Each structure stands twice: as C-alpha cells, then as structure tokens.
Amino acid sequence: MEKERPMYVNVETVQHDFCVSRAKAYQIIRQLNEQLKEQHPKAIIVAGRVNRIWYEEVCLLNTGVN
Secondary structure (H helix, E strand, O other): OOOOOOOEEOHHHHHHHHOOOHHHHHHHHHHHHHHHHHHOOOOOOOOOOEEHHHHHHHHHHHHOOO
C-alpha cells in the first residue's frame, strides 16, 4: 500500500527543494501563504507550513521539475 503524502509541506522540504537556510525557508512559506490567501481567501492557512498542492503548483511545476 502506498504511503499517503501529507497535506502540508514543512520547512525541511522547502529547505531541501530550494537549498536555503531554515530562516529563508520560513520566509518562503510566509510568502506562499500570503499569495494563497490573496488568490483563495477561504483557504485554511497553517503557520510554518504551506498547502502541498499550492506549493507544487507554484514552486515545482513552474520550474520544469517532474
């Protein structure tokens, strides 16, 4: 059985994907959450984490990573 992926991306994932410090990763998460809230006002925002679908759509898919 396949392991289910979490709904939210944490700081360690952002650090790894962007090769940045922990502080910079939190800054990226805050920025992504602000963008999400602007475009989807009813979205649930969790401090220190970003919605996985939003993260993949904005960060990973736009860079050409498969």
